[in-house]
Amino acid sequence: MKYTILPLIAAASVSYNVNASDELPHIRLATTTSTYHSGLLDYLLPEFQNDTGYQVDVIAAGTGKALRMGQNGDVDLVMTHAPKAEAKFVEQGYGVQPRALMYNDFVVVGPKNDPANVTGEKDVAKAFKGIVESKSVFVSRGDDSGTHKKELNLWAQSKIEPNFGGYRSVGQGMGPTLNMASEMQAYTLTDRGTWLAYQAKVNLAISVQGDKRLFNPYQVILINPKRYPDINYQGAKVFSDWLVNKKGQALIDSFKLQGQQLFVADAKSE
Numbered sequence: 001m002k003y004t005i006l007p008l009i010a011a012a013s014v015s016y017n018v019n020a021s022d023e024l025p026h027i028r029l030a031t032t033t034s035t036y037h038s039g040l041l042d043y044l045l046p047e048f049q050n051d052t053g054y055q056v057d058v059i060a061a062g063t064g065k066a067l068r069m070g071q072n073g074d075v076d077l078v079m080t081h082a083p084k085a086e087a088k089f090v091e092q093g094y095g096v097q098p099r100a101l102m103y104n105d106f107v108v109v110g111p112k113n114d115p116a117n118v119t120g121e122k123d124v125a126k127a128f129k130g131i132v133e134s135k136s137v138f139v140s141r142g143d144d145s146g147t148h149k150k151e152l153n154l155w156a157q158s159k160i161e162p163n164f165g166g167y168r169s170v171g172q173g174m175g176p177t178l179n180m181a182s183e184m185q186a187y188t189l190t191d192r193g194t195w196l197a198y199q200a201k202v203n204l205a206i207s208v209q210g211d212k213r214l215f216n217p218y219q220v221i222l223i224n225p226k227r228y229p230d231i232n233y234q235g236a237k238v239f240s241d242w243l244v245n246k247k248g249q250a251l252i253d254s255f256k257l258q259g260q261q262l263f264v265a266d267a268k269s270e
Contacts, residue, residue: 023053024053024054024055024235025232025235026054026055026056026057026232026235027054027055027056027057027076027077027232027235027236027238027239028056028057028059028074028075028076028077028231028232029056029057029058029059029075029076029077029078029079029239030059030061030065030066030067030069030070030074030075030077030078030079031058031059031060031061031066031078031079031080032060032062032063032066032079032080032081032145032146032147032218033060033061033062033145033173033174033175033194034081034146034147034174034191034193034194035060035079035193035218036058036060037060037173037174037175037193037194037197037198038191038193038194038196038197038257038262038263039197039255039257040193040252040255040262040263041056041058043251043255044243044248044251044252044255045058047247047251048239048242048248051242051247052238052239052242054235054238054239056239059075060173062141062143062144062145062146062147062148062173063080063081063082063085063144063145063146063149064082064085064143064144064145064146064148064149065143065144065145066078066079066080067080067082067085067086067089067094070089070094070095070221070223071089071092071094073223073227073228073230073231075223075231076222076223076231076232076233076235076236077220077221077222077223077236077239077240078095078220078221078223079101079218079219079220079221080146080218080219080221081146081147081191081216081217081218081219082145082146082149082150083217083219084149085146085149086098086219086221089221090221093224093226093227094223094224094227095221095222095223095224096221096222096223096224096225097221097222097237097240098219098220098221099219099220099221099240099243099244099267099268100217100218100219100244100266100267100268101218101219101220101243101244101252101265101266101267102217102218102249102252102263102264102265102266102267103215103216103217103218103263103264103266104191104192104193104216104262104263104264105191105192105209105214105215105216106147106150106189106190106191106192106214106215106216107189107190107191107192107195107206107207107208107209107214108124108127108187108188108189108206108207108208108209109178109181109187109188109190109195109204109205109206109207110131110136110181110186110187110188110204110205110207111185111186111187111203111204111205112203112204112205114205114207115134115136116130116131116133116134116136116187116207117130117134118130118131118187118207118208119205119206119207119208120207121207121208122208122210122211123211124154124158124208124211124213124214125154125157125158125213127207127208128154128155128158128160129158129160131166131187132160132164132166135165135166136166136186136187137166137167137168137184137185137186137187138162138166138167138168138186138187138188139168139170139177139180139181139184139186139187139188140162140167140168140169140170140177140188140189141169141170141171141172141173141174141177141188142169142170142171142172143171143172143173145173145174146216147174147189147190147191150189150216151189154189154213157213166186168180168184168186174190174191174194175194175197175198177190178190178194178195178198178201178202178204179198179201179202181202181204182201182202182203182204185203187207191216192209192216192262193262193263196257196258196260196262197257197262199258200258217266218263218266220239220240220243220244222236222237222240223236243267244267245267248265248267249265249267250265252264252265253265
């Protein structure tokens with residue numbers, strides 16, 4: 001069986017080709033960059049295609065953009081990690097059958113010499129305050145992704161406006177943001193999955209982890225077929241069912257990088 005990678009959007013789209021899938025309409029998935037950059041989808045999709053014959057075209061664009069694509073009927077389902085935005089998406093009638101899928105957590109990473117003296121801090125609000133008071137640099141994704149939304153929420157909880165001198169908003173995905181933080185010797189917020197995929201490539205270390213406010217849940221949501229009757233709802237539901245059922249959940253749990261589990265399967269029985 002042969003698989004090829006085809007670019008769709010910003011070189012962040014993967015497509016697995018197999019002759020058996022030619023008779024089935026492709027499934028269009030919009031998702032956060034963390035599921036792409038971590039390698040999780042490269043791990044899951046060949047198994048899904050082998051089981052069902054469906055081919056999945058992945059658009060990795062961050063949660064905000066992924067949900068907007070769903071609102072426009074440009075994709076068949078979304079896989080995202082911004083609970084408030086997802087709830088609004090469903091309430092407004094764009095998404096149906098939201099399902100808990102998995103979780104990991106966010107971590108704050110920064111320079112190994114730790115100019116803000118926050119390494120080991122368990123309270124992320126105190127760490128953010130320390131970064132500002134030390135006049136350190138903080139790199140924000142600034143792209144309306146789930147990670148960016150979480151970061152802004154953390155600044156709000158810290159009662160700090162993210163407009164201080166060292167704040168840099170770059171409008172990039174998680175991988176490029178980590179690279180920029182490394183080059184600038186700055187702090188940033190990242191999901192643990194992407195961090196594990198990138199930690200050997202950057203000159204940074206984990207500064208803050210373990211605060212319950214850094215919990216990072218993912219959902220998979222189908223696009224409402226009543227609003228967009230031409231979408232591939234049947235294929236999207238097959239994919240959603242596969243992800244939350246026994247095999248998909250086991251594969252999510254078994255996905256590791258450098259011996260570490262990146263995501264914890266968390267589907268609820270229906």
